[in-house]
Amino acid sequence: MTQAAVVAPFLGALLATLIPQIAARRLARGLLALVAALLALTVLGEVDRLAGGLIVLISVLSLLATVFSLGIVPTTEHDEIRWASTSTYFILLGAFWSSMLVAATSTTFIGLWIGISATTLATTFLVGFAGGHAALEAAWKYLIICSFGIGIALIGILLLGRAGIDAHIAPSAALSWDTLAAHGAALPPALARLALALMLLGFGTKAGLVPMHSWLPDAHSKAPAPISALLSGLLVSCALYAIVRVQLVAGATEPGFFDSVLLVLGCASVLTGGVLMLAQHDVKRLLSYSTIEHAGLIAIALGIGTPLALFAALYHVVNHAFGKAFAFLSVGIVQHERGTTTIGKLNGLWNDPGGRLFLGSLAGLMGFPPFGMFFSEVLIVVAAAAAHQWVPLGFALVGALLGFVALARLAIETESGHAVLPAAAPRLSRRAFVAAACAGAFALALFAAPFVPGAVR
């Protein structure tokens, strides 16, 4: 069943391309995506809660991105982008979705690595899908930096496998995180420490942690809006999930060292993201730096390492995934209607539904209650204070404040004024609007999560 659930998104996208009629093909794409999302939910009993949460996240957001794409189909006017057909777009989207499911359903580091690495195959083309000089530049940077990052993670995995074999774990189980964590005390400390550091460096690159972040603002801002939503909402979450899995092994071998490195990377990310958000002139680029800031916040919570901090980190991963997907999807509607994402050219967003949706998403990202992000950020602050981690707490507060200021300025600048629409402004896409609104509804509804009995435990 797991294999079927994993290949379903890719297979569904392939099958839909065989349908000759446009309307029927579009309907089939939506239905097959729904089937793929439901199929993935059937494997929840076969994985642990952490993986189960990620699978739900992947299924819901990928389905929303597919529905959005059915409403506003990404196109290109550049001849050199030979892969830029609608069918190829949906096949690449399906491949991206499937590869994330490979990562989420895996129980070994190598399976996780293959899943995350496979995302590169699809997403590089999706990042460069719009064509043009800037999109290709973003795709190239993404490919080179992430390939090297993920290559380094693989060397770390090999070294961890070696450490496992040295600790008398059978080679067939030497890459399973459960087995490695169970034998944590027996792993050679020096080799395990190096392996874990390389894995953190590699997966941290994909998560956009500073100083390995330079590809992220380019790739996330140049990709089509639904892909930006998945890159920021899901791919970063998958990479952070990988870091959590590495941390489980580190907790049994070298907890102090690993958590300290996470705290340093987190502090650097939250501050860099916050500062650079203030300097942006493009909405999507600003949101991309916000992703770096939030990845830093999550890394800080993971680095603190107390049960409350770990819950806050995972809760924030989910909140950020929905919140950022909401923001990117709604900015996609604005871009479709206004033809630009340049901050100085966007006015009067409150005057149209897509604009209002986008402003709502900014409220969520700024951490206003009752959006779930408010609660997870408060939990991270409380966890840091309870653990007496004052320096990381200071970085987190300063970074979050800078991010708040940048988003508030963006909201104020774009909300009012007279809307300047292109002469032939396209009509609002109902499908895209519904997809973005659903992401927003989830981002809002998540406030209830900590109040579910037993959730924090």
Next chain:
Amino acid sequence: MVTALILISAAALAIDPRFRSALVAYGIFTAATLYLAFPAGAALTETVFFAVLAAIKLIVGPSALIYLVRRYNVPENLGPSLGLVWRLVIVGTALVAAYEVRHMAAFAGVASTTVVFDALFMSMLIVVLYRNLLAHAIGLLVLGSAITLAGAVFAPGLPYAIEIADTFDAVIATFVALTIARAVIAYDPQLDIRQLRELRG
């Protein structure tokens, strides 16, 4: 002998900017790493993956590079970003660093660390020291070979998933990188990384 071939060809890749020399050095380097990493006595599936990996790295990758250069008249110079003396100094330093890695506590009792880390460092240097996008694609392929070698040296008993992972790496390096590079030619026939500086800040 094979180790010496790897060290020399990897150094040549990072020092010599001529495309043809780089291709020859790459061929020698890859053949030698695959020879060292060959999973003797492995199961059929593992051997098949290894054969696919070897075919991509030794035939498909170089053929695609040659096709791009000939079809689109890409300059046969990888465009070094530093002078020869600096390249020699940096490559020499990396070689010493790779040699010294064996003294790390983590690698006590592990043989052949020098050759693995030399290959790893050189793959990074190829990307840093050259401006041509094709050099970066070669750097990715060399990184893949370094990983293959690392798998054979550090963890020879691990399941064949490593071969699958390596094959993925090779596919990304050849198929994805060269497809994007071909698209970039429309904007910059020189394939110079300095032209890809629109996105800043």
